[in-house]
Amino acid sequence: MARTSGTARPRQAAISLHGLTKVFPGGVRALDSLDLEIGEGEFFALLGPSGCGKTTLLRSIAGLETPTSGKISIGETDVTTLPPGRRDVAMVFQDYALFPHMDVTANIAYPLRIGRTPRAQRETRASEVAARLSLTELLGRRPGQLSGGQQQRVALARAIACRPSVFLFDEPLSNLDARLRLEARTFLKRLQDELGVTTVFVTHDQGEALALAHRIAVMDAGRITQVGTPAEIFHRPATTFVASFIGSTPMNLLPGKVSGGMLHVAQAVLPAPGGLPDGESIVYGVRPEYTDLSTTRTDNGFAGEVAVLENLGAASLVTLEGPEHLVQAVVPEGREPGVGTTAWVVPRPGRALVYHHDHLAGQI
């Protein structure tokens, strides 16, 4: 897959996409005129719901899909029409794609063999990389004799042994159970830090993207909706789609109107950000973690009857049912009101977001 240069440290590369479009036969527009710049050495996540075009984008960078139009550069090179083997990228797939009849050494060294690296050199390289990923004891085993986590490390070792300028990962953690997935995630982050190789990572798991990436592109229907650091994406989602997609508990998103310079949302009256004319419709967003629950009436809270309590461990998620809305709050353990109690969810100052025509109009 990748070129096997003899440099001691992998080279880094920036990736540029310009007007990238992919229309599959039958008319599905999987990528719709995408522009994106990924920096040298960056750990970059492509995040979005199933079918939004993440895998198509990754495969286009790898050279496994031919774009309908647009341009892809890696470093200084226009790779748009280059075959995968000449792009200097290594890809790790969801299913690892290990050869079942080869042992771990042969699997790790396989791309080097294809690249015609001499046998002695490729075996040395395979055992060096294996040592780094704690695979030395397993070099003689076949994939069927390894756990899921070990297979994942072999697939990573194979990619690293190529010394590519770019790693492309397509949901490489999704076959692991929840605990192993957390461990593998930490391991991957340290490894990327250490190697400093430009890495593009596809995931539909927002928690994984927030935990791992330097920056995230949120995709929807073949387009990029927002690019930002995990903090930017979490605290200032640009649209209600991003707001509803990010966060382990979904953001409260309630329709409202501007009237008399204030926001009227689900019977609450709240301060409005500047620049919104009277009579305009808005969507008011606040994360359940950034609210307080009051059991005394207040005009700046969303009223409702406690309908559901969900235990989150150190806290609880409380769902209130109002006349025309559901609203949720996270409360510390031991502070939950009983089911059936009337309560008010009060947004904390500076934590609410106001969307106008589906775009972020202000934070209050």
Ligand code: ATP
């Ligand atoms: P998932 O998370 O489910 O893997 P994804 O975001 O990676 O989804 P893609 O696999 O890139 O999405 O698919 C994007 C769109 O292109 C989807 O509508 C999909 O059905 C369509 N698509 C993908 N591959 C092909 C193909 N070979 N022929 C026709 N349509 C395709």
